[in-house]
Amino acid sequence: MSDVASASSAVPSKLLIRNIGILLSGDLDRPILDADTVVAIDGVIHAVGREKDVDTAGAAITIDARHAALAPGLIDSHVHPVCGDWTPRQNQLGWIDSCLHGGVTTMVSAGEVHTPGRPKDIVGLKAMAIFAQRAFQAFRPGGVRVFAGAPVLEQGMVEDDFKELAAAGVKFLGEVGLGSVKDGTTGRRMVGWARKYGIQSTIHTGGPSIPGSSLIDKDMVLETDADVIGHVNGGHTALPDDQIAALCERSPRALEIVHNGNERAGLLALRMAKELNQLHRVILGTDSPAGSGVQPLGILRMISMLSSLGEIPAEVAVCLATGNTAKMRTLNCGLIAPGREATFVFLDTAQQSAGKNLLDSIQKGDLAGIGMVVTDGAVSIQRSRNTPPATRVPEVVSA
Numbered sequence: 001m002s003d004v005a006s007a008s009s010a011v012p013s014k015l016l017i018r019n020i021g022i023l024l025s026g027d028l029d030r031p032i033l034d035a036d037t038v039v040a041i042d043g044v045i046h047a048v049g050r051e052k053d054v055d056t057a058g059a060a061i062t063i064d065a066r067h068a069a070l071a072p073g074l075i076d077s078h079v080h081p082v083c084g085d086w087t088p089r090q091n092q093l094g095w096i097d098s099c100l101h102g103g104v105t106t107m108v109s110a111g112e113v114h115t116p117g118r119p120k121d122i123v124g125l126k127a128m129a130i131f132a133q134r135a136f137q138a139f140r141p142g143g144v145r146v147f148a149g150a151p152v153l154e155q156g157m158v159e160d161d162f163k164e165l166a167a168a169g170v171k172f173l174g175e176v177g178l179g180s181v182k183d184g185t186t187g188r189r190m191v192g193w194a195r196k197y198g199i200q201s202t203i204h205t206g207g208p209s210i211p212g213s214s215l216i217d218k219d220m221v222l223e224t225d226a227d228v229i230g231h232v233n234g235g236h237t238a239l240p241d242d243q244i245a246a247l248c249e250r251s252p253r254a255l256e257i258v259h260n261g262n263e264r265a266g267l268l269a270l271r272m273a274k275e276l277n278q279l280h281r282v283i284l285g286t287d288s289p290a291g292s293g294v295q296p297l298g299i300l301r302m303i304s305m306l307s308s309l310g311e312i313p314a315e316v317a318v319c320l321a322t323g324n325t326a327k328m329r330t331l332n333c334g335l336i337a338p339g340r341e342a343t344f345v346f347l348d349t350a351q352q353s354a355g356k357n358l359l360d361s362i363q364k365g366d367l368a369g370i371g372m373v374v375t376d377g378a379v380s381i382q383r384s385r386n387t388p389p390a391t392r393v394p395e396v397v398s399a
Contacts, residue, residue, distance in 0.1 A: 015040040015342060015377045016059035018051055021067035021392070022358060024315055024347075026323030026335045028280055031315035033336065038070065040342030043376035048336060061379070062398040065346060068371050068390065069358050072322040072334045073105025073343040074299045078202070078230060078258055078285025081107070081132070081148050082115050085141040089114045089289035097142035098296040101386040103345040103368075105143065105375050106333050108325075109136075109150040110202050110230060111174020114289065118152075120179065122161060125151050130168045137169070143375035145333075147171060152179035155186070159193045166197035175230050177204035177216040184223025191226050200329065201226040202256070205247070207237030210291070218243035222251055228283070228328065231258040235287045238265035248272035254328045257320075258287040259298035263305065270310040279316070283325040296386045300367050307363050314362035342377040345370060350388035 016039055023033040037051040039059070047054045076099065082088060085096045096107070112118070112132050119125055133149025140146070151165060152174035173194055176187050191201045203226035204216045218239060221229055229247055232255045238244065244265055248255060255273055257266040273282050284306075286298035295301070299321050307317040326334025333341040347368040348358055355361025358368060369390025373380045383393055 012041045013043075013377060014059045015374070016056050016062045017065055017070060017344070018056070018062065019067055020065045020070045022069040023048070023336060024069055024071040024318050025337065026072040026319055026326070027337070028316065028319045028323065031313070031319050038336065040377045043342050043378075045336065045338050045340050045342050047338060059398070061396065063372070063374075063379070063394050064397045065394045066392050068346045068348040068392045068394055070336065071318055071345050071347055072336055073345050073373065073375065074103040074321045075106040075108070075325040075329070075331070075334055076104050076286050076299055077108050077228070077256055077283045077325045077329065078110045078287045079107045079146075080111060080114050080289060081109055081136065081146055082112055083135065084139065087114060087289040087294065088116055089291075090293055092289065092294055095289060095294040095296075096144050096146065098294070098386065100142040100144050100373060100381060101370065101384040102296040102298065102300055103347070103370050103373060104299055105145065105343045105345070105373065106331060107144060107146045108172060108329055109146065109148040109174070110287070111150045111152045111178055112148065113152060113174060113178055120154055122154060122157055125154060126161060126165060129165060129170050133169050143373075143378070143380035145375075150174040153181040153187065153190050155180045157190060162190070162193040162197050162199060166199055170199060173199055173201040175202050175204040176224055176226055177220070178213060182214055182220075184220045187220065187224035187226070191224055195227070200228070202228040202230040204235065205229055205232050206234035206239050209235050218246050221247055225251070226253065228254040228256050230256050231261045231285070231287050232269045233257050233261035233263070233266035235261050236292070238262035241265070241268060244268055245272055248276060253281070254283050255281045256283050256285055257302065257306070258285045259295050259302050260287040260290045260292050267306070267310050270306055270312070274312065279320070280324060280327070282320050283328050284321045297367060300387065304362050304365050304367055308365035314359040317362065342374065344374045346372040346394045348390035348392040351391050
């Protein structure tokens with residue numbers, strides 16, 4: 001029995017997706033691919049192309065896209081998880097699974113700052129970060145991959161603390177400025193230590209988000225030089241326009257635009273990045289859970305807002321929520337290309353939209369309808385319970 005089971009588990013699992021209408025790659029350099037078929041083996045993309053040119057034999061699961069669009073699973077670059085699929089911020093259960101129904105398959109923690117009794121001593125903050133990293137590594141609500149365990153910088157941390165965190169698997173810092181480190185000199189030193197050991201950093205930008213937090217202005221952001229300028233459009237309160245412009249012009253770092261920020265400031269940052277020919281720096285997040293709640297469709301809403309009001313093609317807006325974030329965050333998702341994770345969202349025009357097709361509907365400001373989400377080569381959900389109903393819905397035709 002054990003030999004049979006062992007032999008069976010050794011057989012590669014093959015996924016075939018055919019009859020794709022529009023293939024949105026997530027790559028700014030080539031956002032739409034001339035392809036209608038994707039093959040994945042053991043949760044990793046193996047081939048992308050026209051069906052006549054791809055080996056489709058032996059698929060364990062075949063999905064007929066029925067001419068819906070295929071895009072990489074969306075990435076939320078800025079969340080604040082706590083423990084499991086619960087948030088004390090709004091005392092809500094199932095928020096991560098609900099975001100899956102908004103097409104989000106990957107989340108990056110900007111700090112577990114809503115944890116009741118969050119420890120602020122150095123031993124405690126390291127322990128909490130390692131616990132969160134381990135817990136979410138083993139637990140994927142609905143299939144969503146959450147990169148958690150993001151410690152908030154506190155005064156008194158030394159280089160060995162970052163070395164220890166990195167050795168334990170911590171990959172990201174919580175927002176600089178949410179702890180007791182509130183000056184650029186200290187922030188830059190600690191960010192440098194984190195970078196030395198492969199830990200990426202994000203800095204809070206703008207006014208206080210909750211009582212007890214502080215203003216982080218352009219001078220501290222520039223001096224600290226974190227890898228990601230977190231919610232450049234404020235979380236919720238934005239910096240003055242001239243300071244946002246200075247961050248776009250004077251820093252080479254990622255510009256994160258969030259749903260729970262100032263929409264006008266977000267459009268300003270997008271316009272600045274476009275004028276500077278640096279759209280590759282723009283990444284998207286929700287900054288939720290927050291005082292304004294949880295937004296399961298937050299990333300989809302950002303895509304539609306930036307495309308319609310920021311006047312960028314819909315396929316480019318999709319890249320900001322997928323490939324751009326994957327590249328900036330060094331993640332193996334967010335792009336439909338061989339070797340990447342087989343994690344996808346099937347999109348189509350929402351029923352009764354004024355748009356002529358999916359891309360036109362997004363550019364008119366409508367949300368896309370989601371017909372299916374696949375994570376790591378397996379179907380996680382079929383028709384979304386949260387989006388407007390999609391006109392065309394994919395179908396699993398063999399499994």
